[in-house]
Amino acid sequence: MKYKILKAIDISGLNFLSPVVRLAYRENPRKQLREIGRFIIVPIVAFLVFLWLWSELAPHHRTKAGEVPTPSVVWEASKGIWLFHKRETAKADAYLMSSADRLKELHATTARLSELDALEAKANQKITEVKTTSKEKFDAIVAPSKLAYDQKREQFRAANTAREAALKVEAGKLPTLGADARLAYLDKIRQNEIRTEAGKEELKLLKAKYTEAQTKTFPEVKRAQDAVTSLAEERQFLSKYMEMLGKDSRESKSAESSARLSEAREKFLTATDGDLFRLGSAVVKTEGLLATTEGSQYAKPWTLPKQIVRSLICVFTGFLVASAIAIPIGIFCGLSPTFMAAMTPFIALFKPVSPLVWLPIIMIIVGGFMPEPENHWLVKALDHVPVLKEYKVDPMFISSALTVALCSLWATLVNTALGVASIDKDHLNVARVLRLGFASRLFKIVIPTALPLIFAGLRISLAVGWMVLVAAEILSTSQGIGKFVNDMYTNGSSESFAQMFVVVFIVGIIGMFLDRIMIVFQRLVSFDSGAAAI
Amino acid sequence: MTHLPFSTEKKMSFLELDNVSIGFGPEADRVNVLQDVNLSVAENEFVAVIGFSGSGKSTLVSLLAGLQKPTAGNVRMAGKEVTRAGPERGVMFQSYSLLPWLTVFGNIEMAVKSVFKNFSKAEVREHTERYIETVHLTPARDKKPQELSGGMRQRVSLARTLSMQPEVLLLDEPLSALDALTRAVLQDEILEIWSREKRTVVLITNDVDEAILMADRIIPLTMGPRSTLAPAFPVSLARPRDRRTLNDSPEYQHLKTDITTYLLGLNQEAKSLRNKTILHMPEIQPRDFKAPSINSGGTWKFPKQAS
Numbered sequence: 009m010k011y012k013i014l015k016a017i018d019i020s021g022l023n024f025l026s027p028v029v030r031l032a033y034r035e036n037p038r039k040q041l042r043e044i045g046r047f048i049i050v051p052i053v054a055f056l057v058f059l060w061l062w063s064e065l066a067p068h069h070r071t072k073a074g075e076v077p078t079p080s081v082v083w084e085a086s087k088g089i090w091l092f093h094k095r096e097t098a099k100a101d102a103y104l105m106s107s108a109d110r111l112k113e114l115h116a117t118t119a120r121l122s123e124l125d126a127l128e129a130k131a132n133q134k135i136t137e138v139k140t141t142s143k144e145k146f147d148a149i150v151a152p153s154k155l156a157y158d159q160k161r162e163q164f165r166a167a168n169t170a171r172e173a174a175l176k177v178e179a180g181k182l183p184t185l186g187a188d189a190r191l192a193y194l195d196k197i198r199q200n201e202i203r204t205e206a207g208k209e210e211l212k213l214l215k216a217k218y219t220e221a222q223t224k225t226f227p228e229v230k231r232a233q234d235a236v237t238s239l240a241e242e243r244q245f246l247s248k249y250m251e252m253l254g255k256d257s258r259e260s261k262s263a264e265s266s267a268r269l270s271e272a273r274e275k276f277l278t279a280t281d282g283d284l285f286r287l288g289s290a291v292v293k294t295e296g297l298l299a300t301t302e303g304s305q306y307a308k309p310w311t312l313p314k315q316i317v318r319s320l321i322c323v324f325t326g327f328l329v330a331s332a333i334a335i336p337i338g339i340f341c342g343l344s345p346t347f348m349a350a351m352t353p354f355i356a357l358f359k360p361v362s363p364l365v366w367l368p369i370i371m372i373i374v375g376g377f378m379p380e381p382e383n384h385w386l387v388k389a390l391d392h393v394p395v396l397k398e399y400k401v402d403p404m405f406i407s408s409a410l411t412v413a414l415c416s417l418w419a420t421l422v423n424t425a426l427g428v429a430s431i432d433k434d435h436l437n438v439a440r441v442l443r444l445g446f447a448s449r450l451f452k453i454v455i456p457t458a459l460p461l462i463f464a465g466l467r468i469s470l471a472v473g474w475m476v477l478v479a480a481e482i483l484s485t486s487q488g489i490g491k492f493v494n495d496m497y498t499n500g501s502s503e504s505f506a507q508m509f510v511v512v513f514i515v516g517i518i519g520m521f522l523d524r525i526m527i528v529f530q531r532l533v534s535f536d537s538g539a540a541a542i
Numbered sequence: 543m544t545h546l547p548f549s550t551e552k553k554m555s556f557l558e559l560d561n562v563s564i565g566f567g568p569e570a571d572r573v574n575v576l577q578d579v580n581l582s583v584a585e586n587e588f589v590a591v592i593g594f595s596g597s598g599k600s601t602l603v604s605l606l607a608g609l610q611k612p613t614a615g616n617v618r619m620a621g622k623e624v625t626r627a628g629p630e631r632g633v634m635f636q637s638y639s640l641l642p643w644l645t646v647f648g649n650i651e652m653a654v655k656s657v658f659k660n661f662s663k664a665e666v667r668e669h670t671e672r673y674i675e676t677v678h679l680t681p682a683r684d685k686k687p688q689e690l691s692g693g694m695r696q697r698v699s700l701a702r703t704l705s706m707q708p709e710v711l712l713l714d715e716p717l718s719a720l721d722a723l724t725r726a727v728l729q730d731e732i733l734e735i736w737s738r739e740k741r742t743v744v745l746i747t748n749d750v751d752e753a754i755l756m757a758d759r760i761i762p763l764t765m766g767p768r769s770t771l772a773p774a775f776p777v778s779l780a781r782p783r784d785r786r787t788l789n790d791s792p793e794y795q796h797l798k799t800d801i802t803t804y805l806l807g808l809n810q811e812a813k814s815l816r817n818k819t820i821l822h823m824p825e826i827q828p829r830d831f832k833a834p835s836i837n838s839g840g841t842w843k844f845p846k847q848a849s
Binding site: 432434435440441443444448452453456 | 629
């Protein structure tokens with residue numbers, strides 16, 4: 009059993025877990041503890057040191073979007089993203105709920121709203137308390153610097169006016185004096201200017217200190233304010249939720265529509281005078297409205313979890329296209345040195361091209377293929393696929409996927425060619441002695457030999473593709489992680505800034521999982537028990 | 543030299559090399575690896591070719607198998623010219639060349655399926671298992687080559703070659719990569735299989751003992767480049783040969799000495815080394831051979847010189 013677990017750990021590449029398993033089976037405890045220390049504790053400690061450094065250094069830098077967020081702020085922002093997603097999903101579900109469930113939810117919501125009243129009252133109280141205490145502290149800090157500034161300003165003004173007055177008096181005497189006196193007078197004016205500038209500099213410094221003191225935020229105040237804001241947000245959500253459960257739900261809207269429909273039909277069937285054509289078309293229109301209402305859904309905005317799934321679908325589409333192109337071409341390249349020589353200039357030339365350069369070109373080309381996306385056969389076909397239709401395949405999605413494909417296919421191509429070209433001569437001799445046909449030789453000997461290198465190439469391609477995708481999505485505004493980052497960037501609030509940091513970690517974690525999966529595949533396929541690189 | 547000249551009797555040659563040369567480079571400047579090689583192997587004969595490294599032994603096997611074409615002369619089997627490789631000339635490579643992603647069973651099955659295209663699934667399986675049993679590897683049937691020892695891998699290679707039921711067996715230094723004890727075991731196994739299913743065998747080896755133990759005829763290959771086959775040494779030791787008693791046989795001892803001397807004589811390096819041990823002594827002549835006698839008091843007395 010132990011060896012089965014150890015083998016599974018080895019295949020999945022999670023070798024840092026094996027000392028834990030061995031320790032559980034009491035094999036050589038000291039050695040296992042040492043290894044656990046080295047491979048588990050040390051990385052954790054390093055990460056904690058990194059988090060500490062981050063939280064120390066971040067508040068020192070002030071930007072247009074507020075301070076650089078610390079880890080705790082980023083964590084709060086990630087919770088905010090998840091909360092937003094849950095609330096939107098709740099609204100979408102509420103729209104579709106049936107009457108029994110709706111009643112239950114309405115009861116629960118009203119109860120929560122009354123709770124909220126009490127909570128809000130308390131929170132407001134707390135805010136006033138905190139504000140008064142902080143105001144005292146505030147005054148204690150700000151008042152002296154304000155005083156100093158005001159005093160200095162008065163001094164400066166007084167001194168300035170005095171000097172100018174003196175100079176004017178002297179100027180009055182000047183017409184009677186000669187050129188030397190006038191030049192000396194000019195000097196005095198220059199001196200005056202210099203002293204005025206110096207005075208202004210001093211004032212500026214004092215003002216900066218004063219404003220800095222003014223903008224000093226007290227964490228307790230911010231916390232209290234945040235509490236009030238989150239309660240207010242919840243209240244707003246709950247009231248919208250109640251509306252969604254009540255008159256805005258699909259059921260009630262359909263009921264409304266069908267009531268109107270029956271009314272219109274009555275009118276049409278019993279009308280003695282009036283325009284029957286108009287009444288008839290009204291009936292038909294109301295029928296149409298009813299049909300749309302019954303099939304409608306809440307227009308949920310794109311939340312980050314959904315954008316992540318769309319990004320993943322996009323990257324896998326691009327990856328599959330890349331593999332479908334690169335693997336056959338790679339096999340031909342490996343089999344025929346002439347073909348390889350023909351392909352070499354393309355590989356060398358197009359491999360370094362950045363995705364941000366491909367993307368606009370591909371967007372234009374794809375746009376040319378799909379001038380009217382809604383009427384294109386591909387979009388219509390994919391609209392019928394059950395899971396995919398929620399994720400809206402549009403030309404931007406296709407452009408992003410093709411960019412991913414174009415940038416990530418080179419790694420697979422080169423590795424496949426290498427794998428196919430470096431088959432053991434003896435294996436080929438065996439094929440000749442057995443008189444294997446071309447297809448037999450290809451599938452039974454060439455491809456299995458090359459598989460480990462092919463999978464190594466696929467792994468690199470997927471990693472490159474994931475990096476390319478996030479960049480391409482920012483540029484192509486296709487719904488996904490990149491679009492989320494772009495939206496947060498243009499938003500500019502400090503919470504958006506923190507959410508961008510959340511995206512860093514999400515992208516990293518997903519990339520890590522994708523890499524792990526590819527490592528498992530690579531290990532399964534490789535027959536020479538060579539460890540894959542981390 | 544006690545070896546008999548090549549073929550005093552007319553044997554029916556089954557596999558033959560007729561004035562074969564193989565080399566590379568343009569016509570005018572050709573470097574021949576093998577030059578004017580003549581070989582005639584009778585049916586069901588066991589021939590061993592012995593030579594040094596780099597003398598073109600593997601090239602010889604490739605020529606016999608049909609994996610390479612000679613630049614002069616031709617290779618014939620049963621009178622027909624050999625143009626390409628095929629399962630009738632089974633090759634056992636020095637590096638086993640087993641496919642690492644297939645199990646033992648899979649490797650042999652692949653050979654059987656390619657050669658016997660109209661076998662049913664059950665027949666293929668039965669045929670494969672028979673040959674796995676022949677080399678005594680049934681317990682390791684589902685193991686991959688990486689999980690086997692060198693001797694076991696060579697046995698799989700042998701089973702694969704035998705399962706093709708070739709008419710000629712070409713063994714290219716099959717046991718060189720193994721340790722001496724495993725080599726002994728495998729030599730006995732090959733001999734035992736050969737005695738049961740008689741076949742023409744050409745064995746390339748660098749071990750004189752192995753050649754004498756296994757072959758009917760030992761043919762040395764001269765040093766490269768431009769190697770050729772030297773006159774053969776027939777082995778008339780009675781079969782089955784037992785390695786334990788072989789050492790006591792005078793014929794074995796003579797044969798071994800002859801072959802070894804011949805081979806070492808081919809070696810230019812050894813020759814030049816021998817030259818180096820010849821020291822030229824200075825030309826001196828003793829003046830007096832007379833030993834000291836009791837009369838002269840027991841000491842040397844140098845005669846007066848007329849200098």
